[in-house]
Amino acid sequence: MLEPTVAAIRPLDEAAMAAARELQGRLTKPAGSLGALEPLSVRLAGLAGTCPPPLPDRAAVAIFAGDHGVHAQGVTPWPQEVTAQMIGNFLAGGAVVNTFARQAGASVTVVDVGVATPLSVTPADPAARAADPVGPPVLSADVVATPADPDGPRLVMANVRAGTRDMTVTAALTRDEARAAVETGIRVADELIADGAGILLTGDMGIGNTTPAAALVAAFTGVDAAEATGRGTGVDDGTYARKVEVVRAALARHAPDPADPLGVLAAVGGLEHAALAGLILGAAARRVPVLLDGVIAVSAALAAAAFAPDAVDAMVAGHRSAEPGATAALRHLGLDPLIDLGLRLGEGTGALLALPVVTGAVRVLHEVATFDSAGVAEK
Numbered sequence: 001m002l003e004p005t006v007a008a009i010r011p012l013d014e015a016a017m018a019a020a021r022e023l024q025g026r027l028t029k030p031a032g033s034l035g036a037l038e039p040l041s042v043r044l045a046g047l048a049g050t051c052p053p054p055l056p057d058r059a060a061v062a063i064f065a066g067d068h069g070v071h072a073q074g075v076t077p078w079p080q081e082v083t084a085q086m087i088g089n090f091l092a093g094g095a096v097v098n099t100f101a102r103q104a105g106a107s108v109t110v111v112d113v114g115v116a117t118p119l120s121v122t123p124a125d126p127a128a129r130a131a132d133p134v135g136p137p138v139l140s141a142d143v144v145a146t147p148a149d150p151d152g153p154r155l156v157m158a159n160v161r162a163g164t165r166d167m168t169v170t171a172a173l174t175r176d177e178a179r180a181a182v183e184t185g186i187r188v189a190d191e192l193i194a195d196g197a198g199i200l201l202t203g204d205m206g207i208g209n210t211t212p213a214a215a216l217v218a219a220f221t222g223v224d225a226a227e228a229t230g231r232g233t234g235v236d237d238g239t240y241a242r243k244v245e246v247v248r249a250a251l252a253r254h255a256p257d258p259a260d261p262l263g264v265l266a267a268v269g270g271l272e273h274a275a276l277a278g279l280i281l282g283a284a285a286r287r288v289p290v291l292l293d294g295v296i297a298v299s300a301a302l303a304a305a306a307f308a309p310d311a312v313d314a315m316v317a318g319h320r321s322a323e324p325g326a327t328a329a330l331r332h333l334g335l336d337p338l339i340d341l342g343l344r345l346g347e348g349t350g351a352l353l354a355l356p357v358v359t360g361a362v363r364v365l366h367e368v369a370t371f372d373s374a375g376v377a378e379k
């Protein structure tokens with residue numbers, strides 16, 4: 001599934017981009033006055049292969065959740081169980097991502113791709129659902145399916161393994177495990193797009209996951225561990241110094257080759273990072289834009305770009321995370337984030353806040369009058 005998906009990722013459509021540039025020049029506004037929205041609208045036309053491109057409606061955020069063996073190195077103050085507990089919160093609608101998703105009108109799909117704590121949700125079946133109509137929406141499927149409440153958050157059970165191994169001791173994943181996670185992400189993208197999603201948004205949950213994110217950024221961009229590593233959930237000075245050394249030690253142990261993205265993900269990645277790389281590849285192959293969240297997302301985007309350089313054309317950087325590794329990754333990808341609010345939460349929150357900007361960029365091409373049609377004089 002990985003290889004055909006990578007092979008399906010093609011360059012942007014030049015004719016559609018030329019049409020979008022030409023249309024931008026005829027709309028009733030000074031040329032260039034919409035700043036970054038103009039090249040974004042042109043790129044999305046090139047991605048869709050048509051001008052105007054479809055409105056990015058029926059937005060879907062996919063939150064990939066996983067745990068991390070490197071948690072044992074004391075890289076975060078939070079207990080590992082919080083990953084599973086937050087999944088319960090996502091399904092109950094109580095997390096920040098749920099609030100922003102409701103505001104944006106986006107669906108929320110949580111994917112357990114590698115949580116270590118057994119989830120305290122029972123796989124739903126229609127009979128159980130009917131008996132408990134107000135219980136949390138749960139699914140038992142390794143693909144996205146329609147839950148009893150089609151508008152509520154849903155869970156996809158696709159656990160590859162119960163957390164990664166400690167990357168300072170051994171490779172976090174085998175190549176087969178990394179591939180299984182990437183292919184889960186591709187499948188989730190396929191299912192969400194088949195369900196009608198016009199744009200995918202990346203989300204993540206995994207206590208400790210800013211540490212593998214930093215290692216991925218260093219491996220793919222070549223920046224030093226200190227430049228790639230941030231304070232995550234807010235670690236103290238001692239923990240931060242240890243975290244930098246953990247990233248440095250993992251890179252020294254594995255010497256990951258950036259030309260072998262599956263090898264990098266296996267050595268120092270996380271299951272949610274690998275699945276996010278797959279989601280991005282799946283979206284790019286189907287020529288649907290993917291709106292990136294914070295440092296976990298952009299570290300996964302580096303892997304996706306290493307698999308398929310043209311996948312970058314499908315990526316929109318939602319925001320600039322406060323994590324320094326995010327800035328290093330965005331620079332490497334050549335992406336400018338749409339908003340910069342000092343967020344450092346993850347879950348998909350920054351991507352959701354940026355969604356109206358993307359929609360606005362496209363809606364302009366659909367709705368704004370031309371100088372000709374509106375009878376407005378040109379300069």
Ligand SMILES: Cc1cc2ncn([C@H]3O[C@H](COP(=O)(O)O)[C@@H](O)[C@H]3O)c2cc1C
Pocket residue numbers: 075076077078082086204205206207208209210211231232233234345346347
């Ligand atoms: C309550 C809570 C909710 C979160 N939502 C996202 N994260 C974010 O913080 C974690 C990464 O930070 P670190 O590497 O420092 O552990 C991930 O779970 C990420 O999704 C959360 C973290 C916590 C504690």
Ligand SMILES: O=C(O)c1cccnc1
Pocket residue numbers: 210231232233293294295296297321322323326343344345346347
């Ligand atoms: O940038 C992020 O996504 C992020 C930052 C800190 C903690 N968790 C996620």
